[in-house]
Amino acid sequence: MNDREKTMLSQEKNDALTKVGPETPGGQVLRQYWIPAALTEEVSGERRIAPVTLLGEKLVLFRNDEGALGLIDRRCPHRGVDLCYGRLEDNGLRCPFHGWNFGVDGQCLEQPGEPEGSTAFEKIKAPSYPVVEKNGIVFAYLGSGDAPEFPNFDCFRAPEGHVFSFKGHWNCNWLQALEVGIDPVHASFLHRFLEDEDPSDQYGKQFRDTAADTNIPITAVLRDYPRPDIHVDKTEYGLRLTTLRHLDNGMTHVRVTNQVFPCAITIPMSSTMNITQWHVPIDDENCFWFTMFTSFEAPVDKEKMRAQRVSENTGDDYRPKRNASNEYGFDAAEQATLTYTGMGTDINVHDQWAVESQGTIRDRRLEHLATSDKAIGAHRQLMRQAMNRLEAGEGLANFLSDLPPRDVTGPVALDAVAVTDDHEALWREKDGERRAACAWDAVL
Ligand code: FES
Numbered sequence: 001m002n003d004r005e006k007t008m009l010s011q012e013k014n015d016a017l018t019k020v021g022p023e024t025p026g027g028q029v030l031r032q033y034w035i036p037a038a039l040t041e042e043v044s045g046e047r048r049i050a051p052v053t054l055l056g057e058k059l060v061l062f063r064n065d066e067g068a069l070g071l072i073d074r075r076c077p078h079r080g081v082d083l084c085y086g087r088l089e090d091n092g093l094r095c096p097f098h099g100w101n102f103g104v105d106g107q108c109l110e111q112p113g114e115p116e117g118s119t120a121f122e123k124i125k126a127p128s129y130p131v132v133e134k135n136g137i138v139f140a141y142l143g144s145g146d147a148p149e150f151p152n153f154d155c156f157r158a159p160e161g162h163v164f165s166f167k168g169h170w171n172c173n174w175l176q177a178l179e180v181g182i183d184p185v186h187a188s189f190l191h192r193f194l195e196d197e198d199p200s201d202q203y204g205k206q207f208r209d210t211a212a213d214t215n216i217p218i219t220a221v222l223r224d225y226p227r228p229d230i231h232v233d234k235t236e237y238g239l240r241l242t243t244l245r246h247l248d249n250g251m252t253h254v255r256v257t258n259q260v261f262p263c264a265i266t267i268p269m270s271s272t273m274n275i276t277q278w279h280v281p282i283d284d285e286n287c288f289w290f291t292m293f294t295s296f297e298a299p300v301d302k303e304k305m306r307a308q309r310v311s312e313n314t315g316d317d318y319r320p321k322r323n324a325s326n327e328y329g330f331d332a333a334e335q336a337t338l339t340y341t342g343m344g345t346d347i348n349v350h351d352q353w354a355v356e357s358q359g360t361i362r363d364r365r366l367e368h369l370a371t372s373d374k375a376i377g378a379h380r381q382l383m384r385q386a387m388n389r390l391e392a393g394e395g396l397a398n399f400l401s402d403l404p405p406r407d408v409t410g411p412v413a414l415d416a417v418a419v420t421d422d423h424e425a426l427w428r429e430k431d432g433e434r435r436a437a438c439a440w441d442a443v444l
């Protein structure tokens with residue numbers, strides 16, 4: 001077997017990793033975890049009903065009169081119409097076809113067109129899934145059996161005012177969306193700025209800070225040192241990536257990022273803010289990124305951040321304005337002078353082009369993985385191990401670690417600069433300093 005044959009995937013293996021339906025091995029792994037289903041804002045306000053398509057399943061999310069959330073099958077159990085057109089009445093979701101009313105657990109509460117005194121409604125229940133709200137995101141558990149506990153990540157522990165959550169649609173399979181986030185070298189190319197921006201205008205933007213304890217813009221570090229050493233370690237939550245760039249001044253730039261199994265990443269956004277981003281399958285060929293921006297310092301300016309994100313959308317649909325239909329706003333003159341892609345300064349657009357232009361499901365028989373893709377290989381290996389465990393009838397409760405979820409914390413994500421090669425001691429120290437200065441971390 002040559003090197004190429006060792007890394008290329010057969011169609012069968014690619015299908016197993018990418019397909020998300022309930023009977024598929026990859027879909028079953030994803031169903032063992034809490035995954036984002038919607039933003040809280042989608043079920044707030046007047047009409048608290050949102051269509052949700054998750055892992056290929058067509059569902060409806062609604063909030064009843066008491067404020068409780070329900071996630072149930074979108075087809076009415078009576079004759080199958082779409083309950084997204086329902087009415088919020090009498091503490092339930094009422095079907096407009098014959099008025100059957102459903103509670104948040106899917107139980108039918110009333111059949112107002114049936115004979116007086118009928119109790120047939122008691123035997124009717126729409127399929128439903130548990131949901132939990134965390135800092136602006138509604139998480140759902142689509143697996144069977146008891147849902148796992150939530151890990152004690154910073155994005156969940158931080159007070160509501162320190163977390164801003166948003167989402168966006170990408171027209172591709174979830175796995176290639178995730179894989180752009182665990183490939184540290186792409187930041188040196190795809191997100192390269194030919195000139196460094198004024199860091200004072202950095203709020204809400206990635207890579208616009210200066211490298212820790214230096215005046216060197218991160219954009220310059222990424223641009224000038226494109227061949228990092230990448231270390232990938234298995235952890236209690238997934239994978240930790242440590243990316244080292246050895247600078248000309250003898251120091252080492254350390255960037256710690258994470259793959260949170262199965263479908264999320266946690267990365268630094270700036271010296272005071274982290275991003276935890278889930279790549280959530282809508283179906284096999286579409287996904288949403290759901291992001292929690294978590295501030296370790298001041299509360300987040302949610303209005304400003306929301307305005308930034310919304311200005312990039314076509315409307316209220318979380319679809320990006322720049323997309324394949326308008327060539328992502330590609331401008332050859334800009335590519336010559338300002339950005340590596342010629343697609344503007346929003347790095348989300350760069351990532352979107354990188355993942356969508358591979359085709360909706362990347363044919364991994366054709367790929368040639370390189371040294372810089374080692375975390376991608378490690379993550380696929382974790383996915384395969386998880387699939388094998390489920391096939392063998394074992395659960396995933398202690399798949400990565402025997403630690404109880406409340407003891408799974410962090411993950412640490414930051415940029416730092418070291419004079420030594422002891423990068424682990426360095427990022428642990430920097431993380432300790434940040435936590436000591438973080439008002440909410442000390443309180444919680
Ligand atoms: S189809 Fe919904 S009540 Fe008849």
Ligand SMILES: [Fe+2]
Pocket residue numbers: 180181186187190191347351
């Ligand atoms: Fe990126």
